[in-house]
Amino acid sequence: MTLFFKFDFNAICQIVLEQTLNDNDIKFKTVGFGEIELLNKISKDQQDKLETALSKYHIEVVENQKSILVQKIKDTINDMVFNEDTTVNVKSSVYLSDTLGHSYGYLSNLFSEVTYTSIENFIILQKIEFAKQLIIKQDLSLTEIAFRLNYSSVAHLSTQFKNTTGITPSAFQRIISKRRAFNQENN
């Protein structure tokens, strides 16, 4: 029997982070996703121990202010794309600058500098990523997926999918299902 899971990576990371902090007896307050406020000062030794414990999960303490902002941009974009409850009626650039309190130009330059890609491309990448998840789940038709992701048409979604990944949505679906069958055969 094969089970398929859908992960909420953000929630998982948050839980892991909070547990590890608790395990290390560090008092904290959660400010937002990926951001906590320490209630007591911690020693260098304590910080090293915490970082080692978190590195197991590939969670790292972001020290750089720029990186923190970039992470916030990414989190906001993820929230926009993946969270059904967050309905964004304004342009994403407006939404980002409003949410994060910086001009879009500043955010955009900063983002490209750190991530080697633009905010626009990142949004597309995340949308296509979400589309992939929905395609694999096979609950929704392409038309429904296009609607769900705010594409004007299936053709629009398909074109962007093809431009981003180099393959069509149907080829993607075919490859993933055949790959699963192939892996099951070989295990």
Place this chain on the structure above:
Amino acid sequence: MLYLSAFVILVVGALTYRSITEVTKSSEMVTHTYKVNVELEQILSNLKDAETGQRGFIITRDSLFLDSYISGRSKINNSFAELKVLTRNDTLLNTNLIALNSLINKRLIAFQTSYSSLPKDDIDDPTFISNFRTGKSLMDSISTKIKSIVTLQNNILQTRKNEYESDLMATPLLLFSLLLCSLILMYVAYNNIYKNIKKLKATNEALEIFKESTNQSEIVSKHGSWTWNVKNNVFTFSDNLYRLIGEQPQSFKPTIENFLNYVHPEDAEQLSEQVEQMKEDVELPYIYYRVVHKNGNIKHLKAYGKSLINEDNDTVLLGTTADITDEIMSFRALEERNMELERNNKELSSFNYVASHDLQEPLRKIQTFLSRLEDEEAENLSSKGTKYIDRIQNAATRMRLLIDDLLQFSRSNKADKVIEESNINLLLEAAKQDLAEVISAENAEITSDTFPTIKVIPFQIQQLFINLLGNAIKYKAEGRTPKIVITHKVVDAEDEENIVKPKKPFYHKITFTDNGIGFEEQYAEQIFILFSRLHNKDEYSGTGIGLSICKKIVENHSGYITASGQPGKGAVFTVYLPID
């Protein structure tokens, strides 16, 4: 007919017998009546003799006269005894005889009384006279009685005589009619027998012809036949079966052992096993084996048997054995040719593939180095040098196009491709995605019907769509945005003149209609030929391979592709894919 004849003969016999018995009976009756009458006359005459004797004795007293009286009396008794026997069955006569007998007895007593009461020589004695008179009257009544009996007898006789005569008259008539009847019957029977014989003769003749033609056809078609009664293990072999194993017809006893002597040693064991199996199986499979003629020739035979149950409830196998040496030989030759062809084909396509694939690599490097030259060394080149590099790039691009198309062509073969139920709409969509760049650059409008799923090789159909759509856009008319209309419908093969020798009754008909430059109708077939081009390569960058690939792909699907065009107006490409 036979039953009827037997019945008639029986009836004739019975009637004859009956009439003969009647006749015999009639004549016996007549004789009998005569005998009775004779006896009665006898009695009367004896009685008269006795009377005469008595009278003589009375007159003469000479006892000599009494002798005739005594003998007359015993004669009367004899006659009576005779009559009794004769009249045993005749009640009426019997009664009359009994009455007669009592009268005669009375008369005899009267004789006795009269001569014993006779006084010595006194004839006139009154007692005597009265006795005498009584005697006389008794005598008269006896005479009357006899007469009446005789009359009665005569009457009966007359009746019997009449019957006898009529019987005698009827018998020949009956016999004659019976004879006639028999004659008719005989004629009918003969006629029937004659007819049957004629039929039998014809059937026999037909059988003879059939047998001969079977013999001939067995010889011509290299067949032999045999029967095998499994229960008593009796075989019959047809003449030609002997010839099939290189022997004269019926030159040895048909047994399985004798036959196995001719079977190839490598096949003998298997054949005898299969023969054993034949006894049990109802459905008999073909049996293949070889036989070796005495001269060493090896022949391939194929046998088939059918199991039947005959009238005696025995299992009888009817079999046919064919010499398939020629077929096997030609099949082998064909197979060899096929293999050679396949080998050649494989060599050719692998040559094609390797050539085009391996040619790509150096070409790609030439192009990459050229691009680096242009990008990085442009300032070090003279204007002539830049121009030459540009020309080299053009030539290399053209070569790439050719190589790519050739590679595409060599890939569009059928071997090891899987035909699967495919969503044609998705394949068309994927083709459009592939052409997205040119479609948006040319503002091409593509409209299409919705397709059902069709069993195809998906990648090839996608390629077909790409090539046909790409073609339509490439050969667009000056000043017109390309419009391509794709339609689908299911058609009856018989209604489509483009379908020659259809393998399936129904086909998917897919048409691609464009508004491009079209072509002269005379080129409709030529355009599908490899490397054939209708335009100068400076006008349109084509390799002349694209449509050949289309044709190959459609043929891989056992389909048909046709084109028709009107110069300046557009072209229609029609694809037919078979429906299973």
Place this chain on the structure above:
Amino acid sequence: MQEDYINIILADDDEDDRLFFTDAFEEIKITTRVKTFNDGVYLMDYLNTDGIQLPNVLFLDLNMPRKSGLECLREIKQNEKFNDIAIAIYSTSASEEDIEKTFIKGANIYIKKPSDFKTLKKVLSEVVTINWQYHTNSMNKENFLLRF
């Protein structure tokens, strides 16, 4: 940042292609370390050496002597310690069907070697960038399919 540079390995028997490859990465602004191997055997020997730093992206040519790209792909997919490596097939050409087969067998990326240098740089840069996004944003690797 987790790492200062991105680790790249290429296995290709063609000297010119290896040259184009390393030259291209030199001109891409992303900091990378590129290692090349002449065939699949050398590559696998290296990957199975203890203590080495595994590449972020591994580029495999399909036609190589001794051990082909597909054989390397199979071996890598069978070993869990290579799970984090993104595999890019880097080949001259293949039919659509063969490309799909490499994806099904576990390749993440298929690159048809471009015939001009600018395109090559662009493609390699995009591969690294997108891989970087997958890597740094904990995106589902299973869905990582990319074709050029």
